[in-house]
Amino acid sequence: MIENNFTLKEQTFLKLCTPRFTSDDLTMIEKALLFSRRCYAGCFSGAGEPTFTHALAVATIVVNDLNLDAKSVSAALLHNVFVSSNDTFAKELTDTFDEDIIALVNGLTRVIELDTKTISVNADSFRNLVISLAGDLRVVLIKIADQLDIMRKLDPVSDNIKSKFCLQTKYLYAPLAHRLGLYNINSELNTLVIKYLENEAYLDIVNRLESTEDIRETYIRDFIEPIDQVLKSEGFSYKIKGRTKSIFSIWNKTRNKGVSFEEVYDLFAIRIVLDTPPEKEKADCWQVYSLITEKYEPSPERLRDWISVPRKSGYESLHTTVLGPENHWIEVQIRTARMDEIAEKGLAAHWKYKGGSDTGALEKWLADIRDVLEADDMSIGDVLESLQTENVEDEVFVFTPAGDLKRLRKGASLLDFAYNIHSEVGDHCVGGSINGKKVGIRHKLKSGDRIFIETSKTQSPKSDWLNFVVTGRARLRIRTSLNEEISREAENGKEIIKRKLKNWKLDFNNENINLMVKALGYKFGKDLYYDISTGKLDPLKVKAVIIKSMQSAAPEIYPELSITPRQDNQEFKYFGETLLIEENITHVAYKMARCCNPVFGDKIFGFITITEGIKIHRNNCPNAKQLKERYPYRIIAADWHRPEAANAFLATLFISGADDMGIVNRITYIITTEFQMQMNSVRFNSNKGEFHGEVQVYVRNIEHLDILIDNLKKIDGVISVSRSGL
Numbered sequence: 001m002i003e004n005n006f007t008l009k010e011q012t013f014l015k016l017c018t019p020r021f022t023s024d025d026l027t028m029i030e031k032a033l034l035f036s037r038r039c040y041a042g043c044f045s046g047a048g049e050p051t052f053t054h055a056l057a058v059a060t061i062v063v064n065d066l067n068l069d070a071k072s073v074s075a076a077l078l079h080n081v082f083v084s085s086n087d088t089f090a091k092e093l094t095d096t097f098d099e100d101i102i103a104l105v106n107g108l109t110r111v112i113e114l115d116t117k118t119i120s121v122n123a124d125s126f127r128n129l130v131i132s133l134a135g136d137l138r139v140v141l142i143k144i145a146d147q148l149d150i151m152r153k154l155d156p157v158s159d160n161i162k163s164k165f166c167l168q169t170k171y172l173y174a175p176l177a178h179r180l181g182l183y184n185i186n187s188e189l190n191t192l193v194i195k196y197l198e199n200e201a202y203l204d205i206v207n208r209l210e211s212t213e214d215i216r217e218t219y220i221r222d223f224i225e226p227i228d229q230v231l232k233s234e235g236f237s238y239k240i241k242g243r244t245k246s247i248f249s250i251w252n253k254t255r256n257k258g259v260s261f262e263e264v265y266d267l268f269a270i271r272i273v274l275d276t277p278p279e280k281e282k283a284d285c286w287q288v289y290s291l292i293t294e295k296y297e298p299s300p301e302r303l304r305d306w307i308s309v310p311r312k313s314g315y316e317s318l319h320t321t322v323l324g325p326e327n328h329w330i331e332v333q334i335r336t337a338r339m340d341e342i343a344e345k346g347l348a349a350h351w352k353y354k355g356g357s358d359t360g361a362l363e364k365w366l367a368d369i370r371d372v373l374e375a376d377d378m379s380i381g382d383v384l385e386s387l388q389t390e391n392v393e394d395e396v397f398v399f400t401p402a403g404d405l406k407r408l409r410k411g412a413s414l415l416d417f418a419y420n421i422h423s424e425v426g427d428h429c430v431g432g433s434i435n436g437k438k439v440g441i442r443h444k445l446k447s448g449d450r451i452f453i454e455t456s457k458t459q460s461p462k463s464d465w466l467n468f469v470v471t472g473r474a475r476l477r478i479r480t481s482l483n484e485e486i487s488r489e490a491e492n493g494k495e496i497i498k499r500k501l502k503n504w505k506l507d508f509n510n511e512n513i514n515l516m517v518k519a520l521g522y523k524f525g526k527d528l529y530y531d532i533s534t535g536k537l538d539p540l541k542v543k544a545v546i547i548k549s550m551q552s553a554a555p556e557i558y559p560e561l562s563i564t565p566r567q568d569n570q571e572f573k574y575f576g577e578t579l580l581i582e583e584n585i586t587h588v589a590y591k592m593a594r595c596c597n598p599v600f601g602d603k604i605f606g607f608i609t610i611t612e613g614i615k616i617h618r619n620n621c622p623n624a625k626q627l628k629e630r631y632p633y634r635i636i637a638a639d640w641h642r643p644e645a646a647n648a649f650l651a652t653l654f655i656s657g658a659d660d661m662g663i664v665n666r667i668t669y670i671i672t673t674e675f676q677m678q679m680n681s682v683r684f685n686s687n688k689g690e691f692h693g694e695v696q697v698y699v700r701n702i703e704h705l706d707i708l709i710d711n712l713k714k715i716d717g718v719i720s721v722s723r724s725g726l
């Protein structure tokens with residue numbers, strides 16, 4: 001029973017639920033509706049929308065598009081409670097609803113909290129996100145509904161926020177929707193990504209579709225008419241739907257295949273949905289296919305039989321592309337009403353027909369992804385590649401010696417098949433046989449092949465394997481194995497150079513590491529260590545770089561080091577005492593040393609100069625060792641003796657990374673806008689896709705500086721941030 005105190009929108013939602021659920025279920029949903037309305041009162045989303053309005057929209061998607069159970073609907077209404085509410089509401093929630101609903105809300109809360117921690121595509125965030133999602137599949141489905149509603153309402157938000165949600169959608173939620181068989185949602189999500197990230201192309205397609213709408217409707221009507229007549233004459237009960245391909249599908253073909261809008265050959269699509277009993281489904285679909293291809297010429301290479309071998313998500317349909325009037329290619333989809341519901345509602349609808357037991361393939365996929373992402377040495381490129389959906393229209397179906405069916409991407413090699421069996425089988429694969437004939441690991445597979453793999457304990461992954469394997473699983477495993485080998489060599493090389501520098505009485509510190517990497521043309525320290533370990537780089541070259549830098553830097557940074565002890569002025573009387581750095585020192589002339597730029601909070605000492613009074617250095621200043629060894633009688637203890645400084649301190653930061661478009665703007669935005677710091681100077685240069693920059697900023701204290709450095713390191717594309725003098 002719908003209560004009178006529900007608003008019109010709430011009543012509409014409850015009317016949508018009424019025919020789908022029992023009276024007990026409806027009572028639970030109403031209770032969740034009232035609770036969420038009360039909890040979200042006064043709360044708004046980042047786009048300025050009331051949080052309750054968003055929750056109601058997500059629950060509507062869960063009911064209408066996903067066909068989930070009443071507990072999932074309740075969890076969708078409550079999915080922001082732990083994020084938006086105080087502890088009182090959180091406790092009341094756990095006291096009011098059952099364990100299943102609380103578990104779903106908890107899972108969604110973990111995902112939402114991870115979503116809000118970073119504005120960039122971050123490997124760790126995606127890794128944690130997928131691991132969190134790969135539990136109860138209902139959490140995955142509700143989160144996809146949540147993401148869809150967010151994407152529909154991104155127009156008023158900033159470009160940074162749009163970019164964040166679009167990247168998450170492109171690399172995680174759209175592929176997940178596809179794997180779950182939510183093809184309509186996948187299409188809408190991808191189209192919304194194009195709308196926000198490729199707005200000019202999006203608007204161009206929209207305008208072209210609008211301008212040709214009448215022509216297309218007339219064409220589809222003319223195409224359908226002869227099919228309609230023949231199906232009626234054969235006594236079929238059916239519905240025919242005509243539509244234009246999605247904006248994303250059109251954009252994808254124009255972008256990836258280099259064709260113009262006019263050249264997209266299957267711009268139109270026709271769907272024939274048969275009302276036929278289960279025992280006649282396959283026969284009727286193939287009979288309709290035969291009738292259509294008698295009227296219109298088919299393209300044999302475009303036939304897709306997902307009736308005989310359904311997709312992993314349970315999707316069943318027969319697809320063909322035929323040549324219609326005026327030589328336009330049109331895709332025709334043939335399926336039954338049962339198949340159509342599964343195609344529209346995905347895995348959730350599949351549960352309806354399979355009793356909830358046929359989720360193994362999807363769970364296995366999520367588990368495989370989780371195993372891959374739990375590897376600590378995966379790069380962001382590896383992570384994103386593993387999440388992207390393979391083109392399921394281009395697949396081959398092959399068999400193990402025992403007759404088990406395996407589905408692989410078109411173009412897959414024998415080695416891809418080996419990795420599909422098991423990572424260890426792939427690592428040690430040396431070849432095999434197909435249909436009784438010996439073949440090598442590069443051999444391309446064809447549907448129907450029966451494959452036997454041969455292995456050897458002496459075989460191990462090679463870098464050139466990446467040139468011919470095509471499946472994400474194989475590529476990730478090969479990269480992982482190669483990275484493990486590189487990491488082992490790099491650790492060995494690091495120990496070698498560390499021992500060498502110690503013997504040469506040179507410091508192994510961040511400044512010298514950055515100096516070695518930059519001067520010798522490496523991108524990362526790991527690459528330098530690897531070459532040392534494998535003998536490609538002589539450690540003496542590293543020594544020469546550091547010595548040369550010390551010789552050129554010392555006179556320039558600190559002229560006193562070139563003065564002989566005989567010229568020392570011994571008038572200062574601070575030896576053995578502690579100089580306290582205060583706001584108003586009138587009896588002592590001191591200044592901060594430019595070689596290390598001390599900041600309030602640093603460990604410091606004073607050095608008595610000849611002409612400039614006392615200079616304050618950091619204890620880890622690059623000149624500290626020489627000053628203390630050569631002039632110990634001019635060293636005085638120093639410390640800060642005041643509250644946090646009203647004046648700012650100058651600090652120099654060295655920043656390097658990938659030379660991506662806009663990265664300098666992101667760096668300066670964080671410094672000047674988010675941290676509201678004044679910059680003294682900025683210098684950036686780029687070469688071969690890398691940038692190196694030097695930024696001088698005024699900071700309040702060492703904690704202020706450390707927080708800034710941590711935030712700069714989180715920028716996507718930034719490889720290292722270090723302070724001068726370290």
